[in-house]
Amino acid sequence: MLIPALAVAALFGAAYMAFAVGHRTPARVAIGAGAATVGAAAPPLALGQCTFGAESTSVDHVLTYALMAGGAWLALIVTRAVFDSRDGKSEAAGSSMGGEIRSGGFRLGWWVPWALLAPTLAILAVFLYTPAVQTFTLSTKLARLGAPRTVDVCLTNFSELLIQDPFKLVLYPLLAIGAVYGARFWIRRTEPGTWNHRFAEVASVGAMLSVFVALYAIFSPGGDGTVKYRPVYVNTVIISVGIVAFGMIAGLAVAYLAFQKVKGATMYRTLLIWPYAISPAVAGILFFMLLDPTAGIISNGLKEWFGIRMPNYRESAILAQAAIIMASGWKILGYNVLFYLAGLQTVSVDQVEAAVLDGASPWQRFVHIVLPALSPITFFLLVTNLTYAFFEVFATIDYMTKGAPAGATSVSIYEIIRVGVDNGDLGRGAAQSVLLFAAVIAVTLWQFRTSGKRVSYGGG
Amino acid sequence: MSKLRYLALVAVFAIVAAACSSGGTTDTTAASGGGSGDGGSDAPIEIGMWIAFSDEARLGFTKDRAKEFNELHPEYNVVVQEFDSYNTVFEQAVLAVDSGEPPAIIHFFEAATRQALDAVDASGNPVFKSVTDAVAGRGAILGEPVVLDDVVDAARNYYTVEGSFYSQPWNTSSAIMFSNTDMLKAAGVDKIPATWGEVEAACEKVMAMDNAPKACITWPNHSWFVEQSLGQQGELLANNDNGRSGRATEVFLTSDGMIDYISWWKDMADKGYYIYTGAQRDWDGTSNAFQAQEVAMLVYSSSDTTALTEAGDANGFTVEASFMPYNEAKGYEGNLIGGATLWLLNGLDEKTQDGALAFLQFFNNPENAAEWHKITGYIPITKSAEKLLEDEGWYEQSPNSKVASDQLAAAKDTPATRGALVGNFVSIRDVITIAIEDILVNDLDVAERMAQANEEANKLLTEYEQLFGG
Known part of the structure; x- marks a missing residue:
């Protein structure tokens, strides 16, 4: 074969x-x-x-x-x-920036930059690349912490995460890829501004969603000796998208308010950044203390003053996911506010004033001038927030829900640690972390390809 | 080989993290560790002890005993290092064995017994040595009388594997029930319920009260309670007599006892009598619910007898302990132990090994065992400690403290009540609690969901036997 x-x-x-x-x-x-x-x-x-x-x-x-x-x-x-x-056919961005770089250069020889990079590369090789390669190796084995031997299992650690129907396994991803490229082709063949083009844009959003649907369809729902990975995938998508959306929208809103000329604005701005200095574990403890139905502050207040019994957020999948999104989104909020505040200072005052003279409403000014000017920041935050939502939420989840109820808040990173560390199943844990690694690479590449075109860095 | 390097790398991180979190202790460890290598006459020989308790009461007790021992035997220096959970100690110990710096004494919970027995170092030697073999029939070590023969039967039976009493029992508990008798009396329940049927009847009355609590009863979704119920019903969790006449190669998660217990549990939850705190192994949440009088009864570990009784006093209600309720349709065979033991590292030089053994005996001598029981609720581990407490009049003063010992003494000695020795037990326990959570939260069919869990658990066991089995 x-x-x-x-x-x-x-x-x-x-x-x-x-x-x-x-x-x-x-x-x-x-x-x-x-x-x-x-x-x-x-x-x-x-x-x-x-x-x-x-x-x-x-x-x-x-x-x-x-x-x-x-x-x-x-x-x-x-x-x-x-x-x-x-052929000298560099990418468009390279023509202006590459020129600058080429004007410098190291006169001593080609090895100078490498020598300067060597310490960094050595550290990367020891602490990043070697473990990464070993994770790949481990992901093809049945291995347990402390076991005297390992067994080669080839791709079983991966294939058991998927549905066992090879036909569907090929068909669904192909359909999704076809939809994405079809929509892109349609957009290219239509004139901007026409209805046809707008339909094509709607179709391209649909095509992107179809990738998520295809992934949903190929992950195993459990049974037949496979790992029940579909719920983990669904939780990861819901919670990550929730955190990024909540964190960024709230971050922009708060930053925009704090940017207004009010008394003591500097102090507000400083205070708003504080949640960023808190570790994810502490965020988990804080929200646990707030929301716990028995020991929580909010539940006590509700009971004392209004006689209302607060529902246990850990018993309902929706409440538990919302609680995690709220805690994690709050934790990243300060970071987003920080960058948006910096970004808002770069928005051209001339343009805003011109828009005021033209009679644009505050909302119009926000949508048509501020938002596009912030697009590089938004793009940067999208990448960092998504990375945060994928990798840093473990501690928050561990303190708030431990993956409950019935695994509804067990996202992929939580599952990796549960399987690989708590259960000591190194092979499966490694396989799942390779999968998460691939997902992050894919999402980042996709963001670079799609958002890159819409981001305006100002200037020429 | 590559796995070793990977583990070494993790160990490096762990050491860095440990150094950051507890700078002082690590420094002294490193300093005195260097001197002890050749067993020189000046520096005391260091005996490392890793335990899974980081709370003030239990860690403090251990450190105080180590200090006393060091004063009595200046040639030794027992250094206690705490970790936040049994699992962490286990992982760290495995990594330490690989990197060649393991402590002499390690604290493992009962579920890790099979794994501890199977653990081997890089050259294939067993990591741990049987305490009985190390004592080798001596009556006292460095003047500390050996207490192994005095250990209560329930603990001895559990930790005796292949005829050898392997590890030194320390904290041993059983699952018992705590009742808020004021609340039960207010509901017209005068006798603490002892069976499933009685619990249900009592709950009906409790929940019919005008000022009914949030729910009637709770207990943590921990596989240990399932195992306790299997022992009561006289059913095995694993083949080969619960893994005691040979290695267990199959677990039974679809046995009648299992299905009956979980069905009863679900039924209690459906009726609103049992409240699920929403998290697995939620010791804190369930205990808080009882202390806040949100439930009338709590099935829990006897390890917190003292704390729960005192909490009742502090919050103005009476706490009474009783045996864990059993299935009246099946009769009562007996409950099993829980808790953890202290394992002795293999391959220590004779002087260090004797020091470690002497400390283990000192640590569990009647006075210390009795004191340990008083501050926690873990059973007095030796018969002499029990007698000491009786003579002191402790049990009249705090009758709740005797329930766990009585319950264990009432158990028949059968494979079912000795408890299962199974490989990958921690993960298999996870499979059980995940399934139960699924059943409680998502209202699933018990038999169907447990059949699925059975498949998963047996896969885990088969894999474990592939990696560790003979």
């Missing part, structure tokens, strides 16, 4: 070089084919070809093909970038 797949990769590589890039020299087509083959061959070779072994399932095969496609795609991107730079 490996050889035909590699042949397909080679053909695709050649075709990509021939049609997509536009340099149709035989040498380049051959190099494209070669790069795609090498890229596609890397994952199965790294896994020791176990995916096509006797015990492998069709789900393992599908996963392997997906990895091979990813490897080939990566190799082609790199090859194309090399060709582009050799």
